[in-house]
Amino acid sequence: MRLVVFILFLLLSSTSLLAQADSLRNLQEVVITATRQERRLGNVAVPVTLIQQQQIRQAGSLRLRDILQEQSGLVMTSAFGVGVQMQGLNPEHTLILVDGQPLVGRTSGVLDLNRIALAGIKRIEIVKGPSSSLYGSEAMAGVINLITEAPGKKEISGSIRYGTGNPDKGWALPFASSGFQQVDADLQVGYQVGKWKFRHSNNYLYNDGISFRPFSTDRIPRPINRLTHQTTLLRPIGERTEFKLLLRANQDKIEQEFAVRNNGQIIESYGREKNTEWNIQPTVTYRASQRLALHSRGFFTRYVGDQRLFFVQKPDSSYLDRFEQHLYRFEQQLDWTIGRSEWIFGAGYQIDQARSTRYDALDNRKQNRVAYAFAQWEWKLNEKWISVAGMRYDDNQLFAAALTPKWSLRYKPNEKWSVQASVGQGFKAPDFRQLYLNFTNNAAGGYSVYGTQDAIRIINELNRLGQIAELQPDFSKLADLTPEYSTGTNLGVTYQPKQTITVRFNGFRNDIRSLIDVRQVATRIDGAQIFSYLNVKRAYTYGLESEFNWQFHSKWTMQTGYQWLRTGDKDELDRIKKGLEYTRAPDGSSRVMTLHEYVGLPNRSEHQAQFKLRYQPAEHRFVFLRLLYRSRWTIANSNGNGVHDVQDEYANGFLQINLSGGIPLRKNIQLQAGIENLLNYQDVNYLPNFPGRNIYMTLNFKL
Template sequence: MSLNKNKFFFFFSFFTLLILNIQAQEEEQKDSILTQDLNEVVVTATRTVRQLSSLPLPVTLIPQSQLEQTGVTRLNEILAEQTGIIMTADATVGGGEGVQIQGIASDYVLVLIDGVPVVGRSSGNLDLSRFAIGNIKQIEVVKGPSSSLFGSEALGGVINIITEKPSSEKISGQLSHQISTFNNHNSNLSFNQRKKKFGYSLFVDRLSTDGFDLTSSDNSQTVNAFSNYTVNGRLFFEPSKKISVFASGRYFYQDFDIAPSTSTEQDANALIRIDHNASPKTNLQYELYYTNYITDEEAIDLNTDTILLANDFNQKLFRPEVRLNQKFGAHNLLTIGVGLNFETLERTLFADNVSFESQYGYIQYDFKPLSKLNVILGGRFDNHSEYNSQLSPKLSARYQLSPDVAIKGSVGSGFKAPDFRQLYLDFTNASGGGYSVFGKEVELAGIQRLQENNEIANLAVDTSELGERLNAESSVGYNFGLQLKKGSFTTDLNVFRNAFKNLIDTRILAAKTNGQNVFGYINRESVYTQGIEAELKYNGFKSLNLIGGYQLLFAYDKNKQDEIENGEVFARDPATLETVRLESNQYFGLENRSRHTFNFKAFYKIPAWNANANLRVIYRSKFGLTDRNGNTILDDFDNSFVKGYALMNFSFGKTFFKHYQLQFGANNLLNFKGSNPLASQDSEVLINPGIQLFTRLNIQF
């Protein structure tokens, strides 16, 4: 483990002793923060309101209280602390973090805001750091295939950001400002009001930073200075008891300080949703949604003022949808939905503008054939203008063995064709340190162009592999879980397996002379991820809540396993310099997957001080970045492994005069920096920029 163990245990022990000592002196009081709440409900897993504890699917719920106590400001920061979720930079450090769930890459995880999708995967990931969380009510994460409700982009899971709904007749809200390391400033203002049949809310957020550098050997920064703004407004109207209207608009703008080059990003969306309760058993929902994501990048040579790269990206999605929820008795609910997708993409890096449309319909029946058995059966059909029609069925069930024990399981399938980015992208990021991403159809020409410009330090793949055909993919996902509630303990155990055919994954094609990498796409002919997730919650202390989570993950290319078993794969032993036949136990698995991940969270409320404190620890075991010895797999002889490491985050907040809260803390408290194994011998590239201190003032009104 690449961290100072003495420091780790010192901070851990000190914090534990401190909170237990204070807890022993305070009066008997039950902490409301993170206590198991039987009324916690989620909407993403079934598209209907369901109690969290009754769902037959693996779901993570992050409540507003946890967001406020941790002091995080962006979506990627809070997701990184959850069980079975890994933040990965598929397009190198600084390229924007995406999310990996159950070993499945971010391309297959659908991100929603209030139930509708966001777009903008211009450089590989949907960068989750662009989503401010100051006005969020809760975050719901559904693990495993969800294509039966949300389509092909949800093969690996769904993340739904649910914004807060106004409830007070008086104007209420908050104003806050946070200062942290790297001259990072985050300010936001939110207010809302509910007046009889009408309600509204407004959220404004600004973030700016000087960025940071992970490579000391060059003059450029890994993440350049930038500023961004988020504005989100929502309206609620209930003209009658049977009809309610919700309308929202969101606008995001980001500008990197890289003059004379430019890099800007815009994200706008608008939604109107009408709920019609035609009868006590019949509900109709009419939804109209539009979103537009735009980037404008221009890289200019400082010496010659020559334009090195011009990259404009303009993606639009328009989607109408109608849903019917029909109750049959107290526990049976039928959901039917139909909709249309119209999408266009204009991009400088594509030879032509592209567009497509699709029609889809889905049906789901949520019923209880027995008093202790809940079954959800559903499926979705997509008819795409460019690809073959696809059917995505799913079956889930939960059985209550006893008042304390329940078992649950699900199986679902899906289909996903390569998108235009994976085929035709030709991208070099001027703002993120100069990494490149090439689609399969253009990667050979892209590599040759970089070689001609002397920008390639070494190739990670054989040139014969460049430009090979990229095929469509399909998958089947299985989840089987056990839930135990006994007194103050809640335990969730989930065993999962996701089997892919022709999985489209990212890989490193080459290392560049500036310390960055060139990324491309590859089919894994037969790939699977499988493992175990376990989470334990304990709220038996008066004001202390403990949460621990662990994931064991195996992610392999099945065809490569067969080749190894047949004695067809060889590697060079760096110790003896001899070529040896590879054994099965020497095959590590797919890139960027850790065998073990662990998280621990302790939330403590100190009533005597009107304060709260929390400690969060994340551990990730070693993982490999790419094959370096030429046998096309990641094995124990490769020298591209990042050593296991832990990050410790801490925050403390105290409220003054009821409406003023001062908070301070540290992310990466142990100042872990690490080392990127792909760096050249005469340079060092870090994994993490180090400790990040912050303080925040929040005023409620």
């Protein structure tokens, strides 16, 4: 705390010159993700959040999770790494891009946001609402696009950061044995050689992890080394052509020895995990004229996740999990301006491959080919009306094709008001896990999960061998999976009475159909359950998001955000309305459940709110306070009725406070310090990736 007071003192006593602080939301900023073309934020017809590098730095964010958790309407989930829930949809329904191309290597549909370093990222654009009409699969809830820093600017800059936390004792002492320590080092180099422009970004993060769970010395967050390298290269070829190349490589290494106490036994284990990822993204842009541009894009990416777990007392039951994914893509895009219309035509071909120990055999490579085409027509009728209509068609080798249209409209009657309306279709292709998973857990209870490509064959074979006690009714429904679809509607109003105030409301509704669910399809003779995947669920989410930004002084900016969210399963809702769902009275007896007891989909918070306040008297001198609140969410069904209701198990709502501040030490050196999770909020069971308070100090330099 003394550190904070000290920083505040330095800041307040400073006599530095005034500097115009950036507004946290500026409608003049340019975004690219909403339309695949550069547009002013004030001219797009869909909800877009833009996070600039300055905000990322001032928040002290190192990984994508750090900055996304501070954004209105985004909720972090905890299973299989940290995922993002947008407009109430699961992490698997949000597409995450770097310079417009997807990141792969999801586990159970979740792309771990902690895997993604923010070093070398210039800005983050978040588009809410289905965007499959431009980006294809996964863009159901929306798209998060990380835009890399442009190459060429002569620069050597970097930072070094040390952080520490101690969940037991509260205020951490550096090097405390029971706490965790974190080191982050970052180096950015930009230069130009002849016509070649370069930028290299290097980042290293070390965290020695912490164990705060009962029954276990397993360190979560785990002891990890993360290394990220990114090179961007740009070369103009002649007057009209430009070649750009992005290379990105990332490696995570986790190694730890730990002991777990179970039934009075202590099991000593040794775990090793290595995740490697690289991608190459060459682009050639040819500008034939002001009105015509052609983009040729290649994209190759590879992700390997390798996990090993050794049991010291029982080495023969060691466990290996390996997952490899490749994506090869080639894409053409044509931008064409005719009068008031701007057209985009695109087509591409993609090969997606995966192999894993989770499937039948590691050597059997699974493959899907996708051919796709998209078109978008943006029509600027006059200064007030802009209409954007788009459509995309994805032809899949392994499952049904997907057609996803979208239409959005912006109406701006005057300088102060603007209305955005959009309706679109989103889809998510079944992933390899849902097609090919072949997994059996022999421990307590015991169960198996088979992907749909093999489930019928495997179960029939088991049945022939007399291993099946019973086929469930859902077995007869097993069929080839189809993509999941959603229809998303957004209606928003932006009010900007003056340059320093922006008020924004956005109402949204998503109707999701043929959602893939895990269902029990058979029972083995020993009672073990067999599961597979079916396109059976229908769900909805709707809500209201509001934002208020106010730069009330040349040095002070505040921002508040709030999201109200309701979700539900349509079949469950039908059953409740018909009086077919029951719940239990306090004495344990059954009674019919009422509609207002229904809470909808699990892991959804009805309220999410945030408050940010920034004081910035000079460019490198600031204090930035963020209050983030999430209301309670359901975890498990505890009364057996199969739907989530007010009697079920909840995780508590919580408030997270993050505070950071910076001062210039010399002309090119800035000292930054901060506290994440100031209140030291912890929830061992339901927030495993959320360790206690973290205090850090960073030295930034720029030559």
